[in-house]
Amino acid sequence: MTKAAALAGHKNSLRGQVAIIGIGLSPVGKVPGRSPLWLAAAAAKQALADAGIQKSEIDGVLASPAMAAQFHRFSVAFSEYFGVQPTFSNTLQVSGATAATMFNIAAAAIHGGLAETVLVVGGDSLLSGLTPELALRSLTESRDQQYEMPFGIPVANTFAMTAHRHMKEFGTTPEQLAQVAVTQRQHAARTPGAQQTAPITIEEVLNSKMVTTPYRKLDCSLISDGGAAFVLTSAERAKALGIEKPIYILGGGECYTHEHIFLMPSLTTTGAVQSSGKAYAMAGYGPKDMHTAGVYDCFTGTVIMMLEDLGFCPKGEGGRFVADGQMTYGGQIPSNTHGGLLSFAHSGIPGSLFHFHEVVAQLRGECGERQVAGAELGLVHSLGAGFATNATTILGTENTL
Amino acid sequence: MISLEDAARKPLPSPDADTAALWHGLRDGRLLLQHCDDCGNVQFYQQGFCRHCSGENLTHRPASGRGKVHSFSVVHRAPGPAFKGDVPYAVLLVELAEGPRMISTYTGGKPDEVTFDMDVTLVCEPVSDEIALPRFRRA
Numbered sequence: 001m002t003k004a005a006a007l008a009g010h011k012n013s014l015r016g017q018v019a020i021i022g023i024g025l026s027p028v029g030k031v032p033g034r035s036p037l038w039l040a041a042a043a044a045k046q047a048l049a050d051a052g053i054q055k056s057e058i059d060g061v062l063a064s065p066a067m068a069a070q071f072h073r074f075s076v077a078f079s080e081y082f083g084v085q086p087t088f089s090n091t092l093q094v095s096g097a098t099a100a101t102m103f104n105i106a107a108a109a110i111h112g113g114l115a116e117t118v119l120v121v122g123g124d125s126l127l128s129g130l131t132p133e134l135a136l137r138s139l140t141e142s143r144d145q146q147y148e149m150p151f152g153i154p155v156a157n158t159f160a161m162t163a164h165r166h167m168k169e170f171g172t173t174p175e176q177l178a179q180v181a182v183t184q185r186q187h188a189a190r191t192p193g194a195q196q197t198a199p200i201t202i203e204e205v206l207n208s209k210m211v212t213t214p215y216r217k218l219d220c221s222l223i224s225d226g227g228a229a230f231v232l233t234s235a236e237r238a239k240a241l242g243i244e245k246p247i248y249i250l251g252g253g254e255c256y257t258h259e260h261i262f263l264m265p266s267l268t269t270t271g272a273v274q275s276s277g278k279a280y281a282m283a284g285y286g287p288k289d290m291h292t293a294g295v296y297d298c299f300t301g302t303v304i305m306m307l308e309d310l311g312f313c314p315k316g317e318g319g320r321f322v323a324d325g326q327m328t329y330g331g332q333i334p335s336n337t338h339g340g341l342l343s344f345a346h347s348g349i350p351g352s353l354f355h356f357h358e359v360v361a362q363l364r365g366e367c368g369e370r371q372v373a374g375a376e377l378g379l380v381h382s383l384g385a386g387f388a389t390n391a392t393t394i395l396g397t398e399n400t401l
Numbered sequence: 402m403i404s405l406e407d408a409a410r411k412p413l414p415s416p417d418a419d420t421a422a423l424w425h426g427l428r429d430g431r432l433l434l435q436h437c438d439d440c441g442n443v444q445f446y447q448q449g450f451c452r453h454c455s456g457e458n459l460t461h462r463p464a465s466g467r468g469k470v471h472s473f474s475v476v477h478r479a480p481g482p483a484f485k486g487d488v489p490y491a492v493l494l495v496e497l498a499e500g501p502r503m504i505s506t507y508t509g510g511k512p513d514e515v516t517f518d519m520d521v522t523l524v525c526e527p528v529s530d531e532i533a534l535p536r537f538r539r540a
Binding site: 162 | 412414420445446471472474476479480487490501502504505517528532534
């Protein structure tokens with residue numbers, strides 16, 4: 001019995017029902033003189049061209065909000081700017097986890113008949129559209145104004161306290177944190193258009209300026225401009241359109257464990273355990289089946305904790321796993337092969353859409369010299385707000401259905 | 402969008418219907434925790450329902466003020482202009498003797514003194530006529 005047949009009992013599952021048929025990226029990094037709407041529209045235009053469809057064929061638009069754009073309804077403003085009038089639309093906001101939720105919700109909307117062809121899109125200009133201090137302050141404003149912000153706790157600090165405790169409990173070292181940055185920089189060096197491509201060493205990471213212990217400058221993700229967009233439609237319509245390599249959504253899961261960092265149930269085990277558990281169960285695959293992954297990497301320690309919680313290695317082993325080369329080519333799970341938020345680009349919430357772009361490109365076999373040979377199954381994990389929000393999506397080629 | 406002028410000011414809590422008693426207590430030097438009369442749950446911060454059993458019979462009792470540092474991070478790069486003059490400062494995740502955890506900052510010493518599981522004691526530091534912030538010093 002095939003996996004699909006085994007799952008046939010889950011008649012409401014969206015496993016394999018929806019395909020990604022087009023992907024697009026705006027220029028990323030420092031893109032002066034371009035608004036968040038332009039960045040989103042540039043990516044959308046490319047995604048439509050990639051899918052080979054007209055914008056009139058889009059009936060749904062899901063967007064992430066942009067800090068550098070003063071629109072309360074970014075998806076609606078985007079639709080006007082792009083010249084479409086969708087009959088399904090929303091602007092989603094669960095911080096860094098928004099990207100994976102956009103795919104989960106777009107798939108559910110298509111499977112449930114709310115829309116036939118959905119554009120998933122995001123763009124922001126945190127580097128050129130805001131001064132650095134206002135960009136930072138905008139990030140800190142996402143923390144609670146009563147019990148967190150009066151103490152001057154940047155969002156970086158919430159993640160730093162989790163990594164710090166991870167070091168205390170499991171002996172994770174600054175060198176192991178640094179290895180994540182070094183590995184991802186090596187990946188970015190082979191990615192056209194990446195924001196940071198100059199090689200770095202562990203010593204350089206350890207000697208970079210302290211931001212908030214244990215994180216130094218090179219442990220932190222970039223601040224960037226950039227947008228990404230995707231066209232999703234039903235598996236039937238993807239076939240009818242003659243799409244050469246549709247990439248299917250096999251599973252999705254989310255988990256929201258707390259709002260305030262002081263109510264996080266455990267600082268070292270996160271809601272990614274539940275969100276990925278749900279996604280794996282729906283997909284009928286486990287972590288050992290994945291060929292590549294996009295793992296949210298706002299900070300180096302975040303990646304180490306996620307490699308554990310996503311099931312790629314046992315709890316507490318993430319540091320050693322990374323030091324052993326298991327998150328790069330030849331290792332167990334080549335991750336963030338585009339360079340991630342640490343080296344490719346991080347334009348706020350759209351940042352995790354870049355992970356989707358890379359994993360889809362890997363599964364389509366389009367990554368050239370950074371291609372993971374034979375990649376057919378991939379996972380993207382998005383998270384945000386000090387691990388308050390977690391969302392996982394599992395993607396696969398036609399062979400994996 | 403936030404203006405430069407606003408970004409230079411430290412954010413202060415604005416007590417509301419849910420949180421007024423907590424902030425009034427701190428102004429008087431007491432950290433109030435809510436004890437659920439129905440299930441015994443002790444919670445920080447003040448709200449209208451018990452987070453465990455959804456009961457509404459909640460009683461405020463002052464905390465002992467004793468706690469341990471569960472985790473911490475010393476801020477070297479301030480989150481915006483308002484905190485630039487304070488760096489480096491240690492943000493603490495304190496586990497109170499009564500159970501709940503809370504965010505605070507270290508006071509009465511240098512940030513590099515802070516260690517995991519260090520015993521700390523509450524200090525209520527006035528920052529305006531209405532507001533005192535709960536900080537912690539070494540016990």
